[in-house]
Amino acid sequence: DTAVSQTPKYLVTQMGNDKSIKCEQNLGHDTMYWYKQDSKKFLKIMFSYNNKELIINETVPNRFSPKSPDKAHLNLHINSLELGDSAVYFCASRLEGSPSYEQYFGPGTRLTVT
Amino acid sequence: GEDVEQSLFLSVREGDSSVINCTYTDSSSTYLYWYKQEPGAGLQLLTYIFSNMDMKQDQRLTVLLNKKDKHLSLRIADTQTGDSAIYFCAAQASGNTPLVFGKGTRLSVIA
Numbered sequence: 001d002t003a004v005s006q007t008p009k010y011l012v013t014q015m016g017n018d019k020s021i022k023c024e025q026n027l028g029h030d031t032m033y034w035y036k037q038d039s040k041k042f043l044k045i046m047f048s049y050n051n052k053e054l055i056i057n058e059t060v061p062n063r064f065s066p067k068s069p070d071k072a073h074l075n076l077h078i079n080s081l082e083l084g085d086s087a088v089y090f091c092a093s094r095l096e097g098s099p100s101y102e103q104y105f106g107p108g109t110r111l112t113v114t
Numbered sequence: 115g116e117d118v119e120q121s122l123f124l125s126v127r128e129g130d131s132s133v134i135n136c137t138y139t140d141s142s143s144t145y146l147y148w149y150k151q152e153p154g155a156g157l158q159l160l161t162y163i164f165s166n167m168d169m170k171q172d173q174r175l176t177v178l179l180n181k182k183d184k185h186l187s188l189r190i191a192d193t194q195t196g197d198s199a200i201y202f203c204a205a206q207a208s209g210n211t212p213l214v215f216g217k218g219t220r221l222s223v224i225a
Contacts, residue, residue, distance in 0.1 A: 004156075041200060043157075045212040056212055090156055101145050101206060103213060105157040 003027070004106035006091050012112045013081055020077045021109045023091030031055075032074035033092040033103065034066060043090070049074050050096060078111075086113045116140040118205050120216035127224050132190040134219045136203030139184065143205040146179060148188045151200045151218070160188070160201075190221075198223045 004025045013019050025032065033056075034046040048056035052068040063079045078085060091106040117139045126132045138146070144165045149157040163170045163177045163186070170177045176189040190197055200218040 041151075041218045043202065043215040043218075045214075048212065050210075055210065058212065092157075102147065102159050102162055104159070105149075107156040 004091055004093055004104050006089075006106040006109050008109060009107065010110050010112075012114065014114055015081055015083060017081050018077070018079045019081060019111070020075055021089055021091075021111070023074045023076070023106060025072055025091075025093040025104070025106075027093060027095070027104060029093035029095045029104070030071050031094050031096055032068065032071075033094075034074065034076050035090040035092060035105075037088040037090060037108070039087070047074075047076075081111075081113045083113050086111055116143065116205055116207070116214040118203055118214050118216040120201075120203050120219045122217065123220050123222070125222045125224060126193050128193060128195055130193055132188075132193045132197070132221055132223075134188045134190075134201050134203075134221065136186040136188075136216055137184055138186070138203075138205040138214075140205065140207060140214075141181075141184060142207045143184075144208060145206040146177075146186050147204040147206070147213070148175075148177065149202040149204060149215075151202065153199075157202065193221075193223050195223045195225055197221060 007022045031050045033048045037043045047066045049068045065077045068074045088108045092103040094103045120136045147162045148160045174191045178187045202218045203216040204213045
């Protein structure tokens with residue numbers, strides 16, 4: 001299936017731990033994103049990478065570090081997890097130069113910090 | 115920065131039309147999108163419109179854009195129970211700027 005995939009789908013962990021969420025797209029896109037959706041469903045951009053280079057970095061604590069080993073992957077590593085990090089994290093991708101700049105979203109990773 | 119606003123809830127009867135409204139603040143927003151999120155799922159792009167268009171129709175979906183008032187609407191004709199979901203409006207100034215989402219409108223369809 002051609003898609004944006006994320007692992008894991010659910011992640012439950014304790015405060016203070018370090019965790020990673022992985023994202024892969026096989027759509028041949030060159031730009032990838034991480035979004036955070038809070039408990040009220042509010043969706044906000046965190047990071048954007050284009051061809052493995054960071055191009056958008058919104059006001060996000062530096063405990064969050066994205067890593068893009070290649071164009072098809074954008075992983076999110078979170079250090080010293082806090083209760084407020086509990087949310088659904090969505091990865092998305094798009095093709096640079098596509099006429100509509102539409103972004104394709106993954107299914108989300110629900111992170112619960114206890 | 116850009117701010118996108120939507121009403122939070124809409125309830126309609128099956129077979130009726132649904133109209134979901136959205137306003138945005140940045141007049142330079144060039145690309146405007148509607149995404150659908152079903153429970154426990156990711157966001158699915160429904161449709162989009164460019165700022166140089168007034169209307170776009172795609173099967174049961176009609177998007178209207180009033181650029182002067184910075185108002186966008188999504189009309190769903192013959193609304194079905196399967197249309198029950200959260201609908202997000204999103205605005206983008208250019209391809210390299212972030213998508214800014216509204217808080218989402220939860221559409222409930224009553225059989």
